[in-house]
Each structure stands twice: as structure tokens, then as C-alpha cells.
Amino acid sequence: MPSLETAPFDPRFPNTNQTRYCYSSYLDFYRCQKVKGESYKPCQYFKKVYNSVCPNSWVEKWNDQREDGTFPAKI
């Protein structure tokens, strides 16, 4: 039985608009992976957050953009 847990409240994003919470977590995960390596477990926190908060279509689109090299931000 999994315990119910989700992305916690982040005081950097206290208001209704959570777009930046999703986008920042996505960027932070891949930057964390690039700097610390793929097997560094604490990076998975960002992955948990962006999976909970970002719509799947947005994540798939960004994954495709990263593979194509057209992702707009620097990782």
C-alpha cells in the first residue's frame, strides 16, 4: 500500500500561479542530474515534484525538445 504523498508546499511559489513551480522543478532535475550524475538520489526530489505538478503533455513536449536540442533553456 503506497503512502499518499505529493509535491509539498513551496514558499517560493505561495500564490495561485504554479507554472514556475513546475518549470523550475523540471529544469532543476535535469541540471541536478547533469552536475551530480544520474545515480545521485537526492535529484529525484525534483523529478517527484515536476511529475506531480506538471501536466504530462508539457513534460512530453519538453522531453522531445531536449532530445531534438530545441529546448529553450540551458541545462
Next chain:
Amino acid sequence: MMTWKTLMSPDSASPLMEQLTFLHDHALMILLMITVLVGYLMASLFFNKFNYRYLLEGQTIEMIWTILPAVILIFIALPSLRLLYLLDEVNNPLVTVKTIGHQWYWSYEYTDFANIEFDSYMIPSNEMEDYHFRLLDVDNRIAVPYNSQIRMIVTAADVLHSWTIPTLGVKIDATPGRLNQISFLLNRTGIFFGQCSEICGANHSFMPIVMESISPECFISWIYNMSEI
């Protein structure tokens, strides 16, 4: 739920909605008392035969009916401000549910543990069963555990929509390219309905929202069942 003859607020399913209902009842009671008072004064003034040609001033009564409205407004403002700040309280959610508005259906995603996504279409009137509510029932309902803080992230895929459930006191616009967060807690089990609240094209009236509030154990087994589909 709202029917065509619902004149008063529907029963609330969330503590915040309950507080909103209480504030509304309190303010409306004050308004009704003022209306009855003014109506009575006007009626009695209209139908009396009093005459006094030398009326110049009445300092005491002028003081009273200047200070009294300020006092009444304080009685309305204090609970209102208390509730305003209560609605903005920060809380730690247990479950995050994402909803994306499309033309003309809602899709829901539960991605905290398993990748569950499904679409929720209205049941057309010609495919209705006897137990369905016309234009309100959907094929797949959102399930949530009760007595748990739920975080709802609302967005849209094409045009503006608005996600609402009146008994929870929740209404939030679904804007493409933006994630709007709203948080609530259900304090009873049951099925709660809402309808899209931002004009979004031909079938704007035909994309309802249905939420089913269940026990946490039932919710976990629902998650297991959905993730196998």
C-alpha cells in the same frame, strides 16, 4: 446539488464553503433587518397624520443614525476579513490532481504515484440511464479521499475554461500555458457536480465536472485499479 429550484446555497462539502455560507447568511440577515426597518419606517411615515411645522434639528437622532451604519459595517467587515484571510491559508496537500480543459471535455491526471490519466466526457442525453442526471453525469468521475487536503492544478489545452464545484466553494479559470492551483478539503463522502464556467465554444454547457469523495482505502484501491488499465 443545484437544481432549477435551488434558491438558497447548496449544502457545503468543505469547511471553507461552510464558512462562506455562514458569512453569507450573517450578512444577509443584517441586510434583511435593515430592509425591514427602513420599510417599516417608510410605511409608518406614509400613513400617519402627524404634522409639525417648526422642525429645525434633532442632533441626538442625527448622531445615532450616523454612527449606527458604521457599527453595522464593522459587524459585517470583521467576519468577512477573517474569512478572506482564512481562504488564503497555506496547507500541505496529500494528493495532487491535475485537470486539463479541452473543447469539450476535462481530462484528469494523477501522477503522484502511478501515471493515471483519463478523459471525462458528459453522458449524452440519448445514452442516459434512469439514474443519471441530465447534462451533469460523466463517464469517468474524479475520485478523491475525504478529510484530506487536495491540491487541484487546473490548466487548459486550447481555450479558456473554468473548473468549479459549487458545494466545495471552488472556481478557478483554466488558462492555456498557466497552472492555477486551488486547494480544498472534503469533509463528507458523496458525489459533487460542477459545470464549465467560462465560455469555450459550442459545447461549453456540456462539459460537466463530477467528483466522488471516498475513503482513503477505497481511494488507494481505485488508484491500483486505474493504473492497471
